[in-house]
Amino acid sequence: MRNGKRLLFEAEAARQFALDRYDIVDTPEEECFDHITMVMKQTLDAPFAGIAFMDGDRLWFKSKAGVTANEIPRDIAFCDFAIARQGVTIIEDALQDERFRENPVVTSSPFLRSYIGVPLTTPDGYNIGTLFAIDIVPRRYDDAKVERNRQLAELVIHELELRQQSEKDRLTGAMSRSGFGLEMQKAMSLYERQGVKSTIVIFDVDLDKTASKRFGHPSGNALLKSIIRPLVRRLRRSDHIGRLGGTQFAVLLTYTVEAQAREASEKMRKEAELADRATYVDVAFCEVTPAMGAWDDWLDQASLKLLAAKGTGRIDTDETPVRRYNMAGGPAEKRRPGRAMTALHCEACCAPYPNGSG
Template identity: 40%
Template sequence: MMHAILNDEPGRIAALRRYDILDTPSEDAFDKVTHLIRALFGVPISAVSLIDTGRQWFKSIEGLDASETPRSMAFCDHAIRRDEPLIITDALGDPRFSDNPLVTGEPHIRSYAGVPLRTPDGYNIGSLCAIDTRARDFAPEHLETLKALAPIVVEQMELRMLAERDSLSGSMTRRAFVAEMDKRIALHIRHQRPAALVLLDIDHFKQINDSHGHPVGDRVIEAVARCCATLSRPSDSVGRIGGEEFALLLPETGEADALAAAERFRLAIADLVIPHDPPLRVTASFGVAAIGGGRMTSKDWLSAADAALYDAKRGGRNRAVLAPLTETCMA
């Protein structure tokens, strides 16, 4: 493993943000690692901890009911400042931690072993740790296990990032897009920030494939994806969530603006000239749904937009339909 870059906090935060992993739901690949450490070490708590600007956020944690802590309390914040593992055998006897609220209060941490999660370019973005509520030494083989598992956690983060892009369109995969929706829902719950979801489906796409072949169909997918990416704002997310179905996540956008954005996308797609002999023209149908009380899971939010998309298809295609927020949704 290359030596850590320890004196570039902006670079470290940029490296963390590239993974786009903060505030995402739990995932088995990470939970299996913390479960294994807890079992092998015989400790009550294990975590994959990521250190953000002002907080410690847990991608996976076993044995503690928390999703984050202030960075000032984080043992892992000390671990990322080192090239080697951080071992604390008795936190009460260590002046760095003796008055830490996590030591003097719940969960009463007494011992800690943490290995930095180091990116391929050398930034420690968090740590993989084992935590006990009693003073103890950690056996050399335990430390070797942590040191062996930490790069595996980083590899999972790398694979996760690669798997977030659809190979044909370059758009986010369905899984990655839904994770982005989940983050937007969490933000709405905490701060009541508006957002809107737009689904679009290329009209008569099966007919294109049947008449011209799948390579031409792929060319249509690529053209529509490129159009969506070009028209999107930097804060928007574009995902390919089905064969010929795309989704747009528009943060800080209410119903009226989302419907207007869908119209812009609709007109731009209708204006596309796709290279073929003769050149192809396509249209798309759109369903729009703003976030609201009855749409506080990704499944419900997608269902609302999908129902509006179905209405657009049934109403003649090449149109955008809004799923209005009901009284229940607005409550």
């Protein structure tokens, strides 16, 4: 049972990270997505249609037609069933389906009866949301229309992929994930050819904690912009910062060993303290070596373990939990259940060093 829960947690953490790296949640409506929604609505002649992403415990609507809410709880969303499956989910009559007949959106307003949901599947296989249509009467959907909507769902993912592959993150000025990965690959080659060491600092910004201390409750995007853009400007020309997804970033410090990277981070913390800027992050350090293997796989694993540490207070099976930094005043935050605050050993989050020292 315990292993089963852990596997479910890890699977959901991986799915959430796949969504976060597109930085699409809580963004304004956009014409390109609205066009796709309207094509689906008209093709099926349905009163409700939309593009939705499953973000934590809520289903958030990026685009919608006939739907008034911006989000709904996950536990009543038909889309929660759709993202758990491979292929299209079709509900012809919710009142005749034991999975949905007691659902409050079926038994009370808006009295939904039929549903079609096409999962939005990333290239690496994660279902991050759905392209869906709903009706208030029982419906059947023929194969030709189902296939048409599969193609529309592929267009949604194609648009997200194009944005991620752009050279820079438009909000923060950090490099895109793919661009950062190329620089990381160069650092691996530099070590292999010349023995030049570089270090990666991976960090995750705690928006809730930072916002409450600094601004009250600003938008997450505005807060990230205020934190990351100054960091982008202050890096050396040989260094790089990339946005891995959501609130996770990584800094590549070239010609820098881990001890120097930690010193630089501490210096930045002290400077931030003088500027009275409270920024809370979970952070990990690791030197770059060819032993990391494929950079994309390595970043995925390191990011997921840092994410898991936030949820459980531990990284993998290592006994040493995450260091939580208050960038304005040291590691002095009161302990909260499930959130650890002591030092993070590199070997827990990152690939081991060639000499095995971590």
